[in-house]
Structures are given as C-alpha cells and as structure tokens.
Amino acid sequence: MLSPKFLLLCTIAGLQLLTYADGDPMIEVFKWKQMDFYNRGDGYKDLWSRLCIPDPHVSNSRPTCFGPSNSGGTRNGSFIQYNNVPQGVTHFRGRLFVTTPRRQEGIPSTLNYIDLARDGWSQSPNLRAYPNFELNQYNLSVENLVSVYRTTVDACQRLWFIDTGMLEYPNNRQQIRRPSIWVVDLATDRVLKRFEVPQSIVEIGRGLASITIDVESGKCGDAYAYIPDLVNRLLHVYSLQSDRIWSFKHNSFDFDPLSDDLNIGGQTFRWDDGIFSTTLGPYQPDGSRDVYFHPLSSTNEFVVSNRVLQQESNAARSDHGNDFRLLGSRGPSTQSTMHKYDPNTNVIFYAEVQRSGVGCWKTSKPFSTENHGSVYSNATEMIYPSDLTIDEEGTIWVMSNSMPIFVYSTLDKEKYNFRIWKQKASLAKRGTVCE
C-alpha cells in the first residue's frame, strides 16, 4: 500500500521531471545560506548550566562552564550557526538524512533528517535530530553520537554510518571515545547494533568518512560493511554475522601525487586524502560483485572482488597479487569524493569536486576517459559536492557544501552555501556517453 504522503511526493517529483524533460541536469531541491535546527539545544540550558561550577578558591567567582557554547557570549544552548556545515545526504521513503560532522564547536546534532512531507515545501528547511536529540549529545552518555560524516541505507531498510568518536576542532582534536559502526532499523528507528572499532584497527576515528553495505535482502544477518580510511589509507571490512573487523592495505589506496593539487571555489590547496569511496557493481554470474573504489586525491579508479574482501585471512597476506586492479584514469580534473553504482542503468555516478559536478561511467563499456560523461557541472552553484547517494527509487541525491571556502576562507552568510540536488538516474545519463 502506498501512503498518500508517498503519492504526493511522486506527484511533486513528476511535475519537476516534466519541467526538466530536456537537459536533465541535476535539480536543486533545497539551498541554505546557513543551516538551522528545530532543536538548537535551547531546552538544554538546564543541562549546560549544571555543568557550570564556580571556582572554589574565589568567593562569588563566575562559574566555569563545561560543554559546548560557553564561548562567544550569546548562548543558544549548544548552537553556533556558522559552524554547521552539512556533509552527507541519503534519501529513504520521505526522509532525507543530513549529517553535520562536529568539525567545530556549536553543532546541536550530528545526525539529522528533513521530513519531506512536512518540510519539503521550504527552500531552506530546518533539520531534525535523528533518531532523537538526546542520542546526539555526546556528553550525556558514553555511547552517544559524537560526529558522523555520511550515511547509507542497505537492502534491508537499515541505516548504517560511522561515528568517528572525534571532535575534529582545528588545533584541538579530541577523541572522545572509540569510533563505532552503527546500524539503525528505519521501520522502528531503533539502534540494532553499535560496534566499537578496536584500537588494533585504528588509533583514532579521523578518516572514517563513508561506508558501503554488501547484503542481500533475504539474508540481512549476513552483511558486510566496507569502510575506506582516507587518513591511514586502509580498507576496513566489518562482518555483521561474525561481529569482526579486519583491514586491507594496498598501494591503490594511496593518493596520487600528480593529482593532489585542487582549485575549488576560488581556493587553491593540496589534499593527500587516500581511499575515500567504495561502491558495489552488478552481480556476476558466479554471484560475486566487484567493489569499485578511488582515493579522493586521484583520477584513477580501482576494483577488487567482494569475495577477496570477505575473507578475513586475505587481509593478512603480505602480497595481494592481482586482487586489487587499476581500471584506469577517468580523465583530467575528475577527482571525486563519493561515487555510487545504479543497478537499473548499470551506470556509476561520481561527485566531482574539481569540476563542481556529477560525472558518469556505464559499467558495461570499457573503462576509458572517452567513456566518461558529464551529467552536470556548475562552478558557482555546485561547489564541492561532498556526497552522492542513490535511493531505492533510482533517484540520485547530491550534497554540495562549499567546504574548501569554509576551511580556507570565510563563507558569505548572505549567499547560498549549501545545496541538495537530485535527478533520476535514468534521466541523468540521457544525452551523455553513459546512455
């Protein structure tokens, strides 16, 4: 049974498709100058004030306050608006999950969503904490969320993500607790699993910015998570069934020193980010699937079979032989954050940071520069596409967040800095070499 809410959403989407029937570029869905939240933490003033203690050595001293937002004078619970930069976007049945990693102080909740039925009319909707505000308060419990970069939905209607456990404040990084892998049931919004990544795998959680899930809908207990580690240049594999994690190391996870110069949004800088994104290709006749991956600071694409990754003993091999293979270069300036394979079109879509756009490659064609197409590119509107996901209806979702400007300069609060885009994969490939 389709709910009226769902049908309404389809109607809205249908009308938009009619309007954009020709060029089929990415469609802007939301845009923000600055982010805002339904719960900025104002209701938690009591909590924060409880963490204020007067200096026992000075009579009538002003209390010293712990917790976020005791700096800067104006106190809006834990909220410092400018510091909230959205990073990830994932759609599931009317809810759009948006993350705000804690890279600065003043972020009320790191995992959030937009309720499309209630707030889809707005150009700049407020975010709602997910699954609730309390779970996003890292100080309230030793298991609560600290910082989340990107989320994904698996074939079993579960939301997966990694909490890096780290406050990544410039010059003051704090590993609050172990990084952890989370699985949430989207039917009940209940946490099904929280797995702490042991110190033997990674020292700190920095660099665990995305996750891909390998599971069949009938075998939900037998899921594998592939977790690129862009800092340590490792590929971690977690098995839900055995509740174990292991790591691969290979040269193909390294950045390319010829591709680490970036020029985005007027900022020129050098990033040495290694393996950043993994995506699962089509099922092969033998039931295996290829796992495509790339470092951010590179224009090369690589591939490994999921059969290789799923064997823990393979990780310990000193020589990986031909397991990890170079497919080739996607072409000049094609550095990409996230990419995603769409099973209906057999096309992989890439978020291209240097081209400020979305690229594509049809997996049935030879991997060559000529066979890579451009779906969309706009250097003033799509500055730093930080995430690209595809939902179960075959719609691509992209977040662009102007991050290099935030990191190396200052965002203009009067301009639109953050945008969410979408397009049907079947239309996005039209008129490109990925057709």
Ligand SMILES: *[C@@H]1O[C@H](CO)[C@@H](O)[C@H](O)[C@H]1NC(C)=O
């Ligand atoms: C809350 O978190 C801050 C880090 O932002 C830490 O310095 C402080 O000690 C924490 N307070 C409690 C009560 O855990």
Ligand SMILES: *[C@@H]1O[C@H](CO)[C@@H](O)[C@H](O)[C@H]1NC(C)=O
């Ligand atoms: C607190 O809220 C007020 C009113 O909405 C706003 O003007 C001020 O900038 C906020 N302070 C911070 C630190 O975000």
Ligand SMILES: *[C@@H]1O[C@H](CO)[C@@H](O)[C@H](O)[C@H]1NC(C)=O
């Ligand atoms: C980017 O998008 C804006 C708004 O649609 C448009 O005015 C501008 O020409 C575009 N720029 C490029 C380079 O396509």
